[in-house]
Amino acid sequence: MSEILNLIYVSNIRLHGMQIPTRVQVKFARDYCIKKELDFSLPVSESWTSNKFELLQNIITKPFKHLIIFSDLLISSPYVLMVIENNLLNSELNKKAKVHLTFSNEEIEMQELHKRINSILRNKKYALKYSEIKALLKSKKMF
């Protein structure tokens, strides 16, 4: 299997209230690649009808050196977490691959990406939401 060097991935899926226009994601990726002297290749785009990140789940199991995405938040889904756990952490494949987050201008390891997605999902599960606090204040159950 031939190795892809730079995998630029953009997503149209609305997640955690975020939906970044594809053109904006591509612009960030292009600028990032220039700054970091990485080759800019044609981005792969997740289907807007998907909610399970099928494309990402598929491509992430193929060998690559650099995965370039807008933000870890945009792919923080249990489906992505599962594919990282099943296909990457338990095998040598892509263990040395770098993940580039163009919005925060960071380069991280796959292990760190896994840790961050875990933390984000934990926070979304357990931390209070603004609307919950407002509902509580309205119902006066807090007092």
Next chain:
Amino acid sequence: MYIISNPQNQDAYDRNIFKKSCYELSNEIKKILIKKTNHDKPFELKDLHKIISLDKLNSYRLTCFEEINNIPNLKILIYQTVYPHILNLLGFDLAIQKSLNLSIQFPGDQSSLLNKHQDFVSGDSPFQKVIWIPITNAFSSNALHMTNKDNSYTPIKVSENEFLIFDPNTVHGNIVNETNQTRISLNIRVKNWFAPDSGEHVPDRQYGIYYEDFCFSKSTLRAFEIIENQGE
């Protein structure tokens, strides 16, 4: 509480000044700030405006900002600086802003003004507090300003051996620095991990893109473990 300098209002709930618990962070920052000037003779950071011209200030600040945010274990150094005071104010389970901000106020600089504002208006969580760490002495017109209960707007004097934790729901900002000293400070936002961010309304101020984990109590980690082991 370990309040060593009285706030402007004796009974203020929105600003507390403490002695830094550790100086490693400040020392690291000072090294970066000095290194990035490329100036070969010793100088004091309060005289930075004599070394860097105003038109180069923003590019200098951005270069330093990037290097500061790449300091290994940056969040641990912040924790060591503000421990245990931040825990007394917000609890043991905390989320912290992902990037540490750097502010540089040159004497007479009108381009770095931050007018009176409250952070929640632009989408920050009203549950957060700001950790404000001076690298040079902050006093008079070069200091952060906050409104008081009588609506006056006055400087918060903080020496470089101290730091400030303030409530950004109180109107604050800065004015033109009319002293002859540059003020350099860091600021970062912290909130209780379980308290809401404003992500439902302002997605780019949510955990994951704006905040990350800072610290947890062992008790909370054990509770997470117990719930996870219970399954859905």
